[in-house]
Amino acid sequence: MAVANTGHGEHDELADPPAMRAWWAVLDAPTDLEAGRPDAPEDVVMLRTLRAVIRGLALRNNGIDVRVDAAGLDRLTLRPDLRGSPSLLADGPDGLVRDVCAATVTALLRATARPCWPRLKACRGTDCRWVFVDSSRNTSRRWCDMAACGNRAKSASFRARRSASEPAD
Numbered sequence: 001m002a003v004a005n006t007g008h009g010e011h012d013e014l015a016d017p018p019a020m021r022a023w024w025a026v027l028d029a030p031t032d033l034e035a036g037r038p039d040a041p042e043d044v045v046m047l048r049t050l051r052a053v054i055r056g057l058a059l060r061n062n063g064i065d066v067r068v069d070a071a072g073l074d075r076l077t078l079r080p081d082l083r084g085s086p087s088l089l090a091d092g093p094d095g096l097v098r099d100v101c102a103a104t105v106t107a108l109l110r111a112t113a114r115p116c117w118p119r120l121k122a123c124r125g126t127d128c129r130w131v132f133v134d135s136s137r138n139t140s141r142r143w144c145d146m147a148a149c150g151n152r153a154k155s156a157s158f159r160a161r162r163s164a165s166e167p168a169d
């Protein structure tokens with residue numbers, strides 16, 4: 001969820017390795033930022049692909065059938081770690097971004113296995129796509145925030161209907 005909702009405003013936390021590290025440091029995640037080799041820019045691209053995949057899956061949960069393109073993740077090799085709580089670790093060269101990718105895939109697999117997975121949705125707002133948990137009784141929530149995105153979409157479709165019914169001059 002933390003990865004899915006990056007890059008929501010003007011600033012993309014996953015723009016490049018330094019931006020990604022700054023974001024990760026703020027999260028207070030238990031990783032040694034100094035460990036391993038410097039992050040490769042292509043690893044951050046991989047993390048952005050993962051973000052797009054999660055948003056795509058969450059959008060499907062919201063009734064919008066989008067193509068989920070995970071081809072950019074071919075370079076991510078993972079191996080199981082079954083010593084404690086089963087999880088996946090990044091294989092190959094050390095790197096914070098690869099570790100974050102592995103942790104994100106682990107979290108995604110756990111989330112999809114839970115009965116509440118259909119409640120993880122991406123907002124239908126075309127310029128929004130905020131990922132949220134739909135806690136409504138009948139899983140019918142479509143917008144991250146009805147006051148913002150919901151009303152914006154409503155007035156857009158109202159304007160479209162009105163201009164379609166107006167005679168052209």
Ligand SMILES: [Zn+2]
Pocket residue numbers: 123124125128129130143144145149
């Ligand atoms: Zn929204």
